[in-house]
Amino acid sequence: MPRCLGEFPYRRVVLTCPWCPRRRGSYDTERLIARLGPRASLEEVLLALVTNCRWPKA
Numbered sequence: 001m002p003r004c005l006g007e008f009p010y011r012r013v014v015l016t017c018p019w020c021p022r023r024r025g026s027y028d029t030e031r032l033i034a035r036l037g038p039r040a041s042l043e044e045v046l047l048a049l050v051t052n053c054r055w056p057k058a
Contacts, residue, residue: 005029005045006038015049025049 002008008029017023036048
């Protein structure tokens, strides 16, 4: 299991929101690394991608 974005083995990161059934996203891993850095944890990546969600959950 990768601990940071630089260790993520796939070219795309795909997210589906469990609370908003139609909300999905597909993100290029290289662009995320350029934006957040290779040492960003996967939790940090998730938080960066869902900051504009209108249904935030803890």
